[in-house]
Amino acid sequence: MQPVPLTFADGTRLLILPHGGRVLGVFPPDSDDNFLWTRATITPSVPAISINCDHGRWDNPGGDRTWLAPEVDLFIGDLARPTATYTVPNALDPGTWTVTSATDTELCLTNRTRLRLQRTAREVCVCLTKRVHSARNPLDGTSLAATGIPYAGYTQITALEVEVQPDAPVQLGIWNLLQLPQPGVMLIPTREYANPQRVFGSLAADELIAEPHFVRWLMTGNGDTTKIALQATALTGRAAYLRPTTTGDLWDLVVRQFSVDPTGDYVDALWDNPQHRGWAFQACSARGAHRFNELEYHAPAVTTIAGANCRRDESCVWAYRGTLSVIAEVAHHLLGRTLGLSHGEINALIDW
Numbered sequence: 001m002q003p004v005p006l007t008f009a010d011g012t013r014l015l016i017l018p019h020g021g022r023v024l025g026v027f028p029p030d031s032d033d034n035f036l037w038t039r040a041t042i043t044p045s046v047p048a049i050s051i052n053c054d055h056g057r058w059d060n061p062g063g064d065r066t067w068l069a070p071e072v073d074l075f076i077g078d079l080a081r082p083t084a085t086y087t088v089p090n091a092l093d094p095g096t097w098t099v100t101s102a103t104d105t106e107l108c109l110t111n112r113t114r115l116r117l118q119r120t121a122r123e124v125c126v127c128l129t130k131r132v133h134s135a136r137n138p139l140d141g142t143s144l145a146a147t148g149i150p151y152a153g154y155t156q157i158t159a160l161e162v163e164v165q166p167d168a169p170v171q172l173g174i175w176n177l178l179q180l181p182q183p184g185v186m187l188i189p190t191r192e193y194a195n196p197q198r199v200f201g202s203l204a205a206d207e208l209i210a211e212p213h214f215v216r217w218l219m220t221g222n223g224d225t226t227k228i229a230l231q232a233t234a235l236t237g238r239a240a241y242l243r244p245t246t247t248g249d250l251w252d253l254v255v256r257q258f259s260v261d262p263t264g265d266y267v268d269a270l271w272d273n274p275q276h277r278g279w280a281f282q283a284c285s286a287r288g289a290h291r292f293n294e295l296e297y298h299a300p301a302v303t304t305i306a307g308a309n310c311r312r313d314e315s316c317v318w319a320y321r322g323t324l325s326v327i328a329e330v331a332h333h334l335l336g337r338t339l340g341l342s343h344g345e346i347n348a349l350i351d352w
Contacts, residue, residue: 005044008105008134012152013044017061021097021109021130024063026319028150033245035152035254035319037179037292038062058088060290062179064317066130066158067092069173069268069298070277073117082271083200091115095128106133117170119274124170124304125163132156135316144330149322156317161310162302170304171267174313177282177296180254183352184243184293185345186283188215189335194234199270199282201226214337218345219285219293220352226287229270232280233262238335239281241295242327244350251327255334256295258315264300 003015003024011029016022025042026035032043039062068074074092077085091113101108111128135153139145158174188194193212203226207218217228240255260280268279282296299313320330324346328339 003042004099004102004107006105006107006132008154010134010137010151010153012134012154014132014154015042015044016107016109016132017063018097018099018109020061020065020094021111021128022061022063022065023132023154023156023317024061026152026154026317028152028319028321031150031321033247033321035180035252035321036063037181039290058090058093062292064156064176064178065093066128067175067177068115068126068128068160069175069266069301070171070274071175072269072271072274073119074115076271077118079119079271079274089115100129106131108132115172122165122170124165124172126172127161128174129159130156135318138318138334139330142333144326144333147322147326149320149326149330151318151320153316153318156315158299158313158315159310160302160313162304164309165304171265171301173267173301174299174311175268175296176258176299176313176315177294178241178254178256178317179292179294180241181243182285182291182293183218183220183349184241185339185341185349186215186217186219186293186295187240187242187331187335187337187339188217188230188281188283189213189236189238189337190215190230190234191236192234194230196228196230197270197279199227199229201285203228211340214340216340217283218348219283220348222287224287225285227282227284229268229279230281231278232260232264232266233278235260235281236336239295239297240331240335241293242331242339245321249323250321251324253320253327253331254295255318256297256315257318258297259299259313261300265303266298267301268298
């Protein structure tokens with residue numbers, strides 16, 4: 001199945017792949033350079049990508065995907081050997097996503113499926129729905145709009161419904177993530193000083209910097225695959241990814257706005273401590289056969305008790321392309337933080 005195009009009044013162009021339920025391409029007006037990472041090059045003029053439809057193995061095409069948490073219940077067969085027993089469930093990805101409604105400017109996808117919870121050996125029926133439409137440019141009406149910086153954006157509304165369990169409650173949470181090209185810098189505004197938790201992999205001493213109200217991760221793709229996580233209480237509801245493009249002196253800034261409930265029940269857990277939950281934001285640098293970085297967020301869980309078996313989540317993606325000086329202003333306006341990148345860090349990204 002090939003991607004479905006959407007075009008918004010502001011010039012944003014999207015390519016949405018029903019197979020796997022992904023926003024695969026995000027393009028500003030007059031450019032075929034994708035803001036997102038995809039395994040194969042895809043453009044609005046040539047919207048074709050080779051997808052392995054063999055349900056015997058997972059095939060990651062990239063883009064903006066929706067999974068469910070907790071990872072320790074749905075993806076890991078044996079917590080004593082998490083890497084060796086990690087499997088993406090076919091029920092989630094590619095799933096059985098179908099287009100339930102479509103116009104030139106909005107698309108709705110639905111995945112009705114059955115999942116197995118590894119630790120309890122239980123099965124549960126779920127319905128995931130994703131609706132994608134336009135997002136207002138938050139720079140409209142500001143002085144930055146006068147710079148004419150190219151913009152593309154969209155709103156994603158994700159809904160999860162879980163069948164009510166009569167014997168014991170089940171907890172599942174929406175888990176959305178963007179896959180983005182390497183190298184780049186993950187920018188995470190925080191409410192106060194936050195100490196990110198390393199989930200797996202290794203970090204060099206100078207690549208992750210935690211400051212009061214800001215976490216920066218220089219994700220150059222060196223070393224092994226690595227993931228970090230932050231608790232909901234640390235987050236402001238926005239995070240961004242900055243990277244140099246391959247076309248001269250232009251840089252991309254991709255911002256995701258998402259809801260955060262500091263008192264919400266976030267069920268994703270650490271692999272080595274499944275009882276330690278509450279992780280609402282994660283970032284991952286994939287450094288294997290396919291190299292990309294991920295900006296991930298979670299929504300509070302659905303708990304299957306009477307009258308509380310569904311959850312609706314809304315997020316926006318805002319993407320910009322411009323010179324580093326203009327992009328730095330945009331980042332400061334949207335994140336409330338100064339980039340603070342050194343010349344050495346900038347050169348490391350450009351020369352990667």
